[in-house]
């Protein structure tokens with residue numbers, strides 16, 4: 001099986017000429033990595049990290065690897081399919097305009113989670129027809145968006161009724177997002193199997209419960225308003241097991257039989273990505289092959305109906321393409337632990353304190369030091385910069401409130417910590433501005449080792465620019 005990160009590390013090494021460092025082969029067993037912590041991250045050599053810091057005028061910052069985005073995009077575009085494929089980027093994973101524009105240049109479409117995301121994608125250059133909206137909160141202006149050409153999926157019975165009332169008896173095309181009654185993990189689930197929310201099954205609020213389709217409720221609403229169902233959508237966070245994918249595809253295809261107007265089946269995202277050594281990244285060819293078979297079988301059994309496949313990867317497209325680069329700004333100890341304090345934290349990467357996600361952390365030499373940080377190691381707890389006990393970067397897996405020591409290269413104040421696997425649900429989902437820390441800048445790193453600023457560091461005034469004074473005399 002192909003290992004994107006090993007080849008990416010090699011690519012970076014080749015292109016930057018950083019021969020002094022062995023590639024951090026991502027599939028090494030975790031014990032090996034613990035024994036000898038790596039001297040470079042997924043894609044940032046010490047030299048490249050220094051160049052990112054110079055471009056962003058300091059830390060913290062997020063760096064994104066263009067070759068890693070490219071490789072993930074190519075893998076998704078090669079997803080096996082029987083009668084056509086549309087790849088939609090679930091933009092909530094990392095919504096910066098430059099990332100969106102890159103995927104647009106690759107012919108990838110958009111899965112938006114709110115009306116605001118729809119507008120943001122259009123601002124980045126996507127045509128309305130390329131955007132599919134599946135939202136927990138139907139935007140107040142959804143009718144305007146639909147008139148522009150946005151494809152809207154009804155994610156609840158009330159959403160379907162609101163769409164019907166806005167376009168009565170016009171054969172308005174609509175998609176139906178279904179909760180098929182099964183689910184495996186949530187959007188936030190890591191490869192180690194824990195997750196905070198389910199996106200499918202009886203404990204999930206996402207989509208229309210499948211029994212409301214089979215008992216006639218949904219078909220009767222569709223008929224009442226004269227709608228035309230053209231898409232069936234399921235997103236249950238299906239993980240990396242081909243058997244689960246086959247059963248999800250077969251189950252989802254069964255809903256396509258309800259309306260012969262359905263032309264596409266969207267199977268959502270949830271392709272797990274290995275962020276840490278020993279964790280498996282979903283093999284899209286392996287999980288996609290039985291899905292393509294199921295589509296062919298469907299065509300055979302249903303008068304040659306050739307359905308198009310849509311997939312909506314978020315995590316898969318960006319997770320390992322991003323890294324948070326921070327400075328170790330303090331080091332303290334107690335009777336039990338040595339703590340490293342970063343100049344970043346839950347304000348930048350929320351996943352560890354939200355549900356105990358594990359990100360690899362690599363220590364690189366701070367400015368002014370030789371690029372060899374030495375081979376001494378130390379067991380430490382890494383924390384963020386917020387006055388908040390939950391701002392913990394090395395939790396026990398799945399236990400956000402329990403701390404766990406990590407063996408890292410020995411770090412002093414001023415050294416650099418790189419948290420890999422921070423491309424998805426990090427810059428876009430954090431406790432932004434907590435403690436009034438500004439939003440960190442973002443840079444894009446090319447295969448040639450060029451670094452481009454794609455978002456500036458926020459200024460303090462921007463944090464409070466929308467605050468209003470109360471009239472005089474109120475206090």
Ligand SMILES: *Cc1c(COP(=O)(O)O)cnc(C)c1O
Pocket residue numbers: 090092093111113134186187188235237268269270271312313314315316424
């Ligand atoms: C979040 C989301 C995705 C992407 O999920 P990942 O786990 O990041 O791949 C896809 N589809 C929908 C509808 C989503 O809400």
Ligand SMILES: *[C@@H]1O[C@H](CO)[C@@H](O)[C@H](O)[C@H]1NC(C)=O
Pocket residue numbers: 095096097098120124453454455456
């Ligand atoms: C992404 O970053 C660029 C560069 O700072 C900025 O101009 C742009 O507004 C950002 N785009 C989005 C959609 O956040």
